[in-house]
Amino acid sequence: MSGLFLFLTALIVSCSIQVSSAATLDKLKEDWKLYMEECERNNSLYPPSTGPVCNRTFDKYACWPDGLPNTTVSVACPWYLPWHYKVQNGMVYQECDANGLWVTAKNTSECDSDDSRKYYFEHIRIMYTVGYSLSLVALVLALGILIFFRKLHCMRNNIHMNLFASFILRALSILIKDALLEANHTLQDFSRDQVQAFPSASSPVELLDNNVTSISCRMAVVMMQYSIMANSYWLLVEGIYLHNLLVITVFTERNYFKIYLYIGWGTPLIFLMPWVFVKHISEDHECWEQNINMNYWWIIRAPILLAVVINFLIFIHIIKILVSKLRAHQMRYTDYKVRLAKSTLTLIPLLGIHQVVFIFVTDEYTSATISLRHTKLFVDLFFSSFQGLLVAILYCFVNNEVKVSKALQF
Incomplete structure (x- = not known):
């Protein structure tokens, strides 16, 4: 839970700098919890995959489906982000290695609150x-x-x-x-x-x-x-x-x-x-x-x-x-x-x-x-x-x- 607290704290600090001071930690935690429950509910709709796959999971940031080995999996930016309206067309990317394990580092650059990227995609x-x-x-x-x-x-x-x-x-x-x-x-x-x-x-x-x-x-x-x-x-x-x-x-x-x-x-x-x-x-x-x-x-x-x-x-x-x-x-x-x-x-x-x-x-x-x-x-x-x-x-x-x-x- 300490890791979760640090993650949410970092998000609310980033939010206060880049978006607005109106997004409180309580609101962010509530949205994050709803997103997690939605992820778990959707992932439970289908039976577990057989064979070597990167298992569907919620990694405290995004909801991931099953991934095939040696592929790049992409999902939409999480909707609980306070600046989601800016990055709703963006994607998060993560590698699934040959052994069916998620690579620790993921690419979240398209989901960052970056006005220049927002204007780029709008243009x-x-x-x-x-x-x-x-x-x-x-x-x-x-x-x-x-x-x-x-x-x-x-x-x-x-x-x-x-x-x-x-x-x-x-x-x-x-x-x-x-x-x-x-x-x-x-x-x-x-x-x-x-x-x-x-x-x-x-x-x-x-x-x-x-x-x-x-x-x-x-x-x-x-x-x-x-x-x-x-x-x-x-x-x-x-x-x-x-x-x-x-x-x-x-x-x-x-x-x-x-x-x-x-x-x-x-x-x-x-x-x-x-x-x-x-x-x-x-x-x-x-x-x-x-x-x-x-x-x-x-x-x-x-x-x-x-x-x-x-x-x-x-x-x-x-x-x-x-x-x-x-x-x-x-x-x-x-x-x-x-x-x-x-x-x-x-x-x-x-x-x-x-x-x-x-x-x-x-x-x-x-x-x-x-x-x-x-x-x-x-x-x-x-x-x-x-x-x-x-x-x-x-x-x-x-x-x-x-x-x-x-x-x-x-």
């Missing part, structure tokens, strides 16, 4: 919200133009339309997911305050509201994962189509379109369904946005990485073909460089080549290096959120074929 969210919102508007307009002008209906533009639709679905699902996550956290905070003030006041209606919110939140997360995979595979379809145009001498487009549809919209379902099953069985917590067991996350991550790698190899091959074709035209060196640079820069957003930058920098690797994790987060979210806007501009709004069709129509 990141504002940035990608603006990016996805602009992309959504541009893509809806671009998709409408391609659908409206019948002269634009061909295999290439049909693939573009499906790609635009996948970008629209991705932007919508991410914006809806963020809104539902915020609503879910607000509801949890409100319910927790009610429980603390009136421990026996929970009604069936309130419980039903909580369940409905959690289900809708999980559905949004599932839809987001599907749309991200579908978007990755439609980018892959764009790469396969361009490669076939350049390489295959006799290319019958109609024979391939159904295959493209299966790849773009069907392949994600093959991986999404087992991920949903695993999350429901083993990690049925809150909105499913947390990846406690990183091995389960590979069900989603592996097919996306595979699509990115294949598209990058296709991109390199297409660039080699373009170089050989440009050289064969015997044009001036300056014209050659300009056309090659223009073609390369145009292909990068269409094929999602920017994703290669941090492809091998996994979440497990960045968990120990905060600066690298923040850099990866910014680069990924910036390019992913504005990619749809760039694709809509390049392949619709400034496309000469679209301009000619609009001029002829009017």
Whole structure:
């Protein structure tokens, strides 16, 4: 108990310096006790795991589920922290060693009351919200133009339309997911305050509201994962189509379109369904946005990485073909460089080549290096959120074929 007293005393001192002098030691102890009881109750819902695992536990700071050997386990910042509203999107990380024992040191940096980190994540969210919102508007307009002008209906533009639709679905699902996550956290905070003030006041209606919110939140997360995979595979379809145009001498487009549809919209379902099953069985917590067991996350991550790698190899091959074709035209060196640079820069957003930058920098690797994790987060979210806007501009709004069709129509 002496260790617990020192821990709580340190927290209240930190709270008085960084947050507010209004958070008393009694209030902190009460919240900490409720968190501990909640942890023990949740951990008792499932039978003990068999085999070498790091056992579920409450280590006087955070509630840990079972962890597999040689993995990094992450959980949300404890809600009893007086500054939790500042770090509610942060995570605590702890290593489970090869022997199934928790490593003593854990990474709590994301849960510290650090205003600079708070502002950083707020700015990141504002940035990608603006990016996805602009992309959504541009893509809806671009998709409408391609659908409206019948002269634009061909295999290439049909693939573009499906790609635009996948970008629209991705932007919508991410914006809806963020809104539902915020609503879910607000509801949890409100319910927790009610429980603390009136421990026996929970009604069936309130419980039903909580369940409905959690289900809708999980559905949004599932839809987001599907749309991200579908978007990755439609980018892959764009790469396969361009490669076939350049390489295959006799290319019958109609024979391939159904295959493209299966790849773009069907392949994600093959991986999404087992991920949903695993999350429901083993990690049925809150909105499913947390990846406690990183091995389960590979069900989603592996097919996306595979699509990115294949598209990058296709991109390199297409660039080699373009170089050989440009050289064969015997044009001036300056014209050659300009056309090659223009073609390369145009292909990068269409094929999602920017994703290669941090492809091998996994979440497990960045968990120990905060600066690298923040850099990866910014680069990924910036390019992913504005990619749809760039694709809509390049392949619709400034496309000469679209301009000619609009001029002829009017």
